[in-house]
Amino acid sequence: MAPHPETWLQPRPEGLFCIPGGFHIDATRAVDRAIITHGHADHARPGHHHVLASVETLAIMRARMGEGRAGITRQALAIGEILRIGDVDVSLVPAGHVLGSCQVVMDYQGSRAVVSGDYKRRADPTCAPFAPVVCDVFVTEATFGLPVFRHPDTDKEIAKLLHSMSVFPERPHLIGAYGLGKSQRMIALLRAAGYDAPIYLHGALTKLCTLYAELGIDLGDLRPATVADKAALHGAVVIAPPSAVADRWARRLDDPVVAVASGWMRVRQRAKASGVELPLIISDHADWDELLATVIDVQAPEIWVTHGNEAALIYQLGKMGRIGRALSLIGYGEDADDT
Ligand SMILES: [Zn+2]
Numbered sequence: 066m067a068p069h070p071e072t073w074l075q076p077r078p079e080g081l082f083c084i085p086g087g088f089h090i091d092a093t094r095a096v097d098r099a100i101i102t103h104g105h106a107d108h109a110r111p112g113h114h115h116v117l118a119s120v121e122t123l124a125i126m127r128a129r130m131g132e133g134r135a136g137i138t139r140q141a142l143a144i145g146e147i148l149r150i151g152d153v154d155v156s157l158v159p160a161g162h163v164l165g166s167c168q169v170v171m172d173y174q175g176s177r178a179v180v181s182g183d184y185k186r187r188a189d190p191t192c193a194p195f196a197p198v199v200c201d202v203f204v205t206e207a208t209f210g211l212p213v214f215r216h217p218d219t220d221k222e223i224a225k226l227l228h229s230m231s232v233f234p235e236r237p238h239l240i241g242a243y244g245l246g247k248s249q250r251m252i253a254l255l256r257a258a259g260y261d262a263p264i265y266l267h268g269a270l271t272k273l274c275t276l277y278a279e280l281g282i283d284l285g286d287l288r289p290a291t292v293a294d295k296a297a298l299h300g301a302v303v304i305a306p307p308s309a310v311a312d313r314w315a316r317r318l319d320d321p322v323v324a325v326a327s328g329w330m331r332v333r334q335r336a337k338a339s340g341v342e343l344p345l346i347i348s349d350h351a352d353w354d355e356l357l358a359t360v361i362d363v364q365a366p367e368i369w370v371t372h373g374n375e376a377a378l379i380y381q382l383g384k385m386g387r388i389g390r391a392l393s394l395i396g397y398g399e400d401a402d403d404t
């Protein structure tokens with residue numbers, strides 16, 4: 066009989082450890098051998114000895130951490146390629162979260178576990194879509210694991226933004242969006258909606274937008290917001306990290322319409338408290354319905370939840386005849402890098 070994944074995949078203080086493979090997944094402390102699901106700072110930590118990830122994730126890690134800290138030795142694994150590590154067959158499958166994000170599929174003696182990392186099920190022009198893999202244990206996040214979190218259609222949110230731009234053609238639209246994934250997705254969604262004017266960037270976003278373009282994600286005409294004169298920014302779209310939207314940086318703009326693109330914008334008080342005039346509910350994480358649909362798609366009798374609102378999800382899993390287990394891994398979702 067195939068061994069149960071709990072005998073060979075263990076939550077440890079520094080992250081999930083695959084015993085017969087001798088590697089960690091998204092370890093939160095420096096380890097000998099790490100597989101990284103994606104480049105967000107709470108999953109991709111510096112200082113590992115050996116790093117295995119998708120080509121894009123390795124490039125993102127290098128860009129964010131610098132050559133020396135992104136792993137002493139690095140190995141790229143192509144989508145669909147199977148690599149034997151110790152006694153385990155490992156492969157990567159797209160997670161649909163940000164460019165390069167992958168689920169880690171592990172097969173050991175007829176038993177299969179899949180670690181999703183962060184994921185979403187909606188279309189995103191900047192990355193490959195999530196592919197469900199049938200497994201015995203599915204390890205999921207639960208960032209938006211409450212029934213109240215049902216993200217609206219992305220197109221509807223983009224239409225809201227375009228409508229505001231037509232109502233206030235003179236005002237700059239300042240969009241707060243996280244540096245890895247969300248800002249590039251916002252740009253790509255605007256381009257897909259036919260917006261082809263230059264888009265202005267906060268300096269903190271330049272490097273990753275350039276890297277996305279190098280990796281084949283066309284983002285159109287991007288310009289630095291810092292050197293543009295105030296008049297050039299009238300009626301323009303400006304993208305900045307959410308932290309910059311709230312601080313002095315935003316004062317360089319004349320009477321901006323302040324928007325923030327985040328799943329948390331679903332919480333109205335949160336939008337109001339941060340002075341957001343135009344909340345855009347656009348998330349790179351699965352909402353409640355997507356979490357439940359995924360559980361059904363992967364057909365796993367047992368679901369392990371790494372972080373987020375695990376209690377409500379585990380209760381719901383029980384009602385669906387699944388076993389839910391909270392791993393309560395420390396260190397994920399803290400960075401506020403990726404909602
Ligand atoms: Zn995360």
Ligand SMILES: [Zn+2]
Nearest residue numbers: 105162183403
């Ligand atoms: Zn993430």
